[in-house]
Amino acid sequence: MRPVTAGFGSLLVFATALAAAEEPSVCRLPEVGRSVGLVFDHDRGASARRHLPETMGAGVAWLDFDGDGWMDLYAVQSGVYPPTGELVSDGLFRNRGDGTFDNVAERAGARHRGYGQGALAADFDGDGATDLLILAAGPVTLLRNRGDGTFEDRTARSGLESATGWSSAAAAADADFDGDLDLYVVRYLEYDPAAELFCGDSKTGVRDYCDPSLFQGEGDRFYRNRGDGTFEDATAAAGLSGANGRGLGVMFTDLDGDGDPDLYVANDLTINFLFANRGDGTFEDLSLLSGAAVNRFGKPEASMGIVTADFDQDGDPDLAVTNFDVETNTLYANRGSLAFEDISAPSGFGVPSFTLLGFGIVAADLDFDGALDTFVANGHIFEKPKRANVAYRQRPLLLLGDGAGRFREQRCAELDANPQVARALALGDPDRDGDPDLAISNNGGPLQLRRTQATSPTLAVRLSAATGNPEAIGARITLKTTARRAVRWLTAGDSYQATSDKAQFFALPPGETVEEIEVRWPHGKTTRLRGTLAFPASTSLVIAGQ
Amino acid sequence: MRPSRSSTLRTSLVLLLLLAAFSARGEGGSAALTEAEAVLARDPARALELARAILGAEPEVPQVHAVLGRAAAQAGQPALAVEHLGRALALGGETLQLRLYLASALWETGRYDDAEASFRRACELSGAGSRGQLAWHQLGRLLLWLARAPQAVEALERAVALGSQAPDAALDLARALDLAGDPRALAAFTRAVALAPESPRARWGLAHALRAAGRREEAAAELEIYRELYQREQDSVRNGGLVRASLDFAWSLLRAGDAEAAAAAFARLGDVAEALEGRARAESARGRHREAVALLETAVRRFPDRDDLLEFLARERLAALTEAEP
Numbered sequence: 001m002r003p004v005t006a007g008f009g010s011l012l013v014f015a016t017a018l019a020a021a022e023e024p025s026v027c028r029l030p031e032v033g034r035s036v037g038l039v040f041d042h043d044r045g046a047s048a049r050r051h052l053p054e055t056m057g058a059g060v061a062w063l064d065f066d067g068d069g070w071m072d073l074y075a076v077q078s079g080v081y082p083p084t085g086e087l088v089s090d091g092l093f094r095n096r097g098d099g100t101f102d103n104v105a106e107r108a109g110a111r112h113r114g115y116g117q118g119a120l121a122a123d124f125d126g127d128g129a130t131d132l133l134i135l136a137a138g139p140v141t142l143l144r145n146r147g148d149g150t151f152e153d154r155t156a157r158s159g160l161e162s163a164t165g166w167s168s169a170a171a172a173a174d175a176d177f178d179g180d181l182d183l184y185v186v187r188y189l190e191y192d193p194a195a196e197l198f199c200g201d202s203k204t205g206v207r208d209y210c211d212p213s214l215f216q217g218e219g220d221r222f223y224r225n226r227g228d229g230t231f232e233d234a235t236a237a238a239g240l241s242g243a244n245g246r247g248l249g250v251m252f253t254d255l256d257g258d259g260d261p262d263l264y265v266a267n268d269l270t271i272n273f274l275f276a277n278r279g280d281g282t283f284e285d286l287s288l289l290s291g292a293a294v295n296r297f298g299k300p301e302a303s304m305g306i307v308t309a310d311f312d313q314d315g316d317p318d319l320a321v322t323n324f325d326v327e328t329n330t331l332y333a334n335r336g337s338l339a340f341e342d343i344s345a346p347s348g349f350g351v352p353s354f355t356l357l358g359f360g361i362v363a364a365d366l367d368f369d370g371a372l373d374t375f376v377a378n379g380h381i382f383e384k385p386k387r388a389n390v391a392y393r394q395r396p397l398l399l400l401g402d403g404a405g406r407f408r409e410q411r412c413a414e415l416d417a418n419p420q421v422a423r424a425l426a427l428g429d430p431d432r433d434g435d436p437d438l439a440i441s442n443n444g445g446p447l448q449l450r451r452t453q454a455t456s457p458t459l460a461v462r463l464s465a466a467t468g469n470p471e472a473i474g475a476r477i478t479l480k481t482t483a484r485r486a487v488r489w490l491t492a493g494d495s496y497q498a499t500s501d502k503a504q505f506f507a508l509p510p511g512e513t514v515e516e517i518e519v520r521w522p523h524g525k526t527t528r529l530r531g532t533l534a535f536p537a538s539t540s541l542v543i544a545g546q
Numbered sequence: 547m548r549p550s551r552s553s554t555l556r557t558s559l560v561l562l563l564l565l566a567a568f569s570a571r572g573e574g575g576s577a578a579l580t581e582a583e584a585v586l587a588r589d590p591a592r593a594l595e596l597a598r599a600i601l602g603a604e605p606e607v608p609q610v611h612a613v614l615g616r617a618a619a620q621a622g623q624p625a626l627a628v629e630h631l632g633r634a635l636a637l638g639g640e641t642l643q644l645r646l647y648l649a650s651a652l653w654e655t656g657r658y659d660d661a662e663a664s665f666r667r668a669c670e671l672s673g674a675g676s677r678g679q680l681a682w683h684q685l686g687r688l689l690l691w692l693a694r695a696p697q698a699v700e701a702l703e704r705a706v707a708l709g710s711q712a713p714d715a716a717l718d719l720a721r722a723l724d725l726a727g728d729p730r731a732l733a734a735f736t737r738a739v740a741l742a743p744e745s746p747r748a749r750w751g752l753a754h755a756l757r758a759a760g761r762r763e764e765a766a767a768e769l770e771i772y773r774e775l776y777q778r779e780q781d782s783v784r785n786g787g788l789v790r791a792s793l794d795f796a797w798s799l800l801r802a803g804d805a806e807a808a809a810a811a812f813a814r815l816g817d818v819a820e821a822l823e824g825r826a827r828a829e830s831a832r833g834r835h836r837e838a839v840a841l842l843e844t845a846v847r848r849f850p851d852r853d854d855l856l857e858f859l860a861r862e863r864l865a866a867l868t869e870a871e872p
Contacts, residue, residue, distance in 0.1 A: 196811060197788070198795035205798055213780070214787045270780070288769040289762075291754065297721060298750025298772070339757075345693030346725070354656065388623035389655055 026367035027412035029450040037101035040091035040447040045080040050207040053081045053137040055381035057423025057443035059497030063121035063130040066149040070095035071430045075447045076116040082193045087111040099431030109151040114138020118169035118497030125229025126468030135167040159231035165218045171493030173252035173261035173474045176281025180225040180468040186247035187218035219244040239283045245270035251494040253308040256338045266303035292332045296342035301327045305496035309363035310487045312405030322358025325390045329353040352409035360425025360496040364436050368456040368507035371403030379421030393419035428501035434458035434538030436505045458538040459506045465545040471502045474522035481512045590620035608639025624654035642671045679709035695726035713742035746775035805831035819848040835866035
């Protein structure tokens with residue numbers, strides 16, 4: 001029998017190799033985390049008591065914390081739950097200037113309180129050095145970048161004292177047009193670790209995690225920046241008192257094209273929120289009326305991550321939301337005037353996610369054909385999911401867009417062969433090759449970095465503004481080529497518990513030439529670079545504003 | 547996050563359970579098979595275990611594979627369900643029920659074309675009446691889920707024609723019309739709301755259609771009703787879940803031998819019927835039989851058909867006689 005077995009094995013190897021060889025280049029997303037120095041294992045503190053926070057994972061954030069022009073990576077640690085009150089050390093990976101990293105967390109002061117959740121990287125005090133807000137089940141931690149490669153804990157007297165409880169993620173934008181970054185902190189639910197509840201098999205006494213529907217949502221918080229990187233709680237004044245879903249994801253984007261940042265919040269098992277900015281930093285709740293609060297069938301979904309992008313290339317941002325398994329991920333097409341339509345099924349966006357539990361999501365042109373694709377980080381919360389065809393460790397979901405709002409799944413052998421319990425996901429370009437790589441956190445697992453390999457010239461555009469918002473968060477970048485018009489919105493905080501690189505990435509397929517780059521800055525001024533711009537190779541471009 | 551199934555599949559399961567009521571009993575003939583069928587709805591894992599045991603002795607009996615497949619479907623193992631339901635079919639055991647279970651399991655495993663074919667065959671088998679309504683409705687749901695709007699409309703119109711008072715079919719037809727961009731969607735949602743005025747999903751559909759028709763004020767009014775109904779539904783789910791998890795907490799204490807803490811935990815749940823029973827068992831375990839008797843007397847009034855409780859009460863009464871006076 002041995003020769004037969006060996007022969008069959010060889011045939012399998014050959015077949016696998018053949019399949020891999022036939023895969024498109026978009027499948028070449030090698031995982032290089034440890035080999036480039038990203039040595040970090042998330043500790044979820046899995047306990048027999050099965051505390052709900054242990055299922056959530058923790059965040060990642062791309063930032064250039066030392067100002068050397070190379071993107072560094074922050075990875076949040078969680079630890080034991082309930083937290084002990086001790087400071088928890090995170091991972092802060094300084095880019096050596098070649099796309100490899102050193103963990104400098106200890107000397108840089110990368111620590112936080114509470115059970116770590118999301119990470120938001122933004123320059124809150126407008127001094128040109130990117131700061132960090134670490135969310136937690138417990139108090140948040142504000143780490144001010146001293147500008148010398150170290151951070152100081154500025155939480156005390158920051159005005160963020162009301163962000164207690166369980167904060168999952170945050171987003172920043174100049175919501176009130178006063179020149180600095182305001183903050184929206186999304187909070188999950190009121191979890192009591194001592195609650196007299198038993199979830200699981202009471203006959204055997206084996207616990208499992210409780211359904212989040214047992215717990216009340218916690219009210220989100222909106223903070224106005226005082227102009228110096230400290231904040232005041234303006235939740236009520238901004239008209240956001242009713243924002244008390246079980247929030248997990250949040251982002252600011254100008255959804256109606258009127259120049260101010262609107263808010264979209266992904267809530268777990270409750271309706272998602274859409275708050276329209278009135279232009280002065282106060283908001284109107286248009287959640288239900290917008291059509292983006294529930295799915296096409298009127299059902300609130302278990303939403304986790306979000307991203308906005310112009311998937312159909314009509315110039316406005318659409319909304320993509322990740323959900324629980326046996327729901328599908330949801331794509332809301334922007335129909336203008338803050339009206340959205342769930343096109344998950346007809347677009348092909350939803351069905352491939354049927355057996356996957358999605359968390360982080362990013363939109364990027366991963367096959368370099370000029371159309372935006374999505375990549376979703378998946379992984380279940382239950383080690384033994386209730387359905388046999390749903391796994392704990394799951395493959396990521398790669399959906400290739402056609403630029404007209406339709407998607408198809410691209411299966412890749414290597415992605416299928418390495419399922420993870422993935423959570424946060426953020427785009428960044430640490431090797432400065434002009435294309436975005438993927439940082440992925442795994443719940444109770446290793447930090448990963450998947451490298452994309454451009455097959456067309458790419459253009460990475462960074463903005464630099466000489467205001468209290470130096471990264472120009474809220475700006476809109478429009479690239480006009482001989483073939484299309486691609487629009488990107490510069491955000492801080494999206495996906496799930498993550499902050500992506502503030503650079504915006506464009507691929508230039510063969511035959512396409514850039515005709516114009518337009519930047520609409522956060523306060524409405526516009527910069528245009530006109531004329532035929534040739535980019536024979538991948539290029540990074542920094543556009544400076546006034 | 548949400549550890550429950552989607553409304554689509556949950557509704558499918560409910561429909562299939564309804565269908566089970568139509569099914570012929572005792573097809574397999576054996577007592578064990580009958581027992582497996584009997585426990586299927588309330589304990590699919592047990593049914594699966596029983597059916598597997600029978601399969602060892604009767605590997606080629608279609609009814610055995612059918613029960614095993616149905617149990618697998620209900621136990622959340624759709625691939626196993628497809629295997630055994632398919633085997634039952636190959637062995638000549640085709641029934642409407644089998645076809646519907648197989649189609650649902652194929653749907654769950656992502657074999658959409660096969661699921662559609664199986665639903666269509668179920669439609670052929672079902673004839674008119676409520677069985678036909680069920681089969682066409684299920685086919686329509688799949689097609690709607692796949693965004694094949696014209697075909698979904700066609701199937702759901704058949705379903706509604708066979709059961710015009712069925713609110714779920716009416717709502718799905720409205721959704722399919724909406725997806726198809728058919729102007730009849732607004733009237734269909736209005737009809738769905740008339741059939742199920744307390745359904746938040748029907749209300750949402752109507753609001754959506756009103757908004758699409760430019761009737762924003764009416765849409766806003768419907769959305770307020772939706773919000774209220776939805777909140778009520780959320781509260782109901784939450785309260786139900788909290789009671790269940792609290793009861794299980796108390797049971798876990800009792801099983802762990804901490805009867806005093808268990809009694810206190812059950813007591814905090816007030817006069818919830820199961821809490822009365824649990825408290826009685828905890829008091830009995832503490833040797834406080836008079837308290838147990840008092841609690842059980844209330845509990846048996848709540849559960850008059852629970853013979854085990856009556857037996858337990860009798861035993862406790864006996865034990866109370868020997869219990870020392872306080």
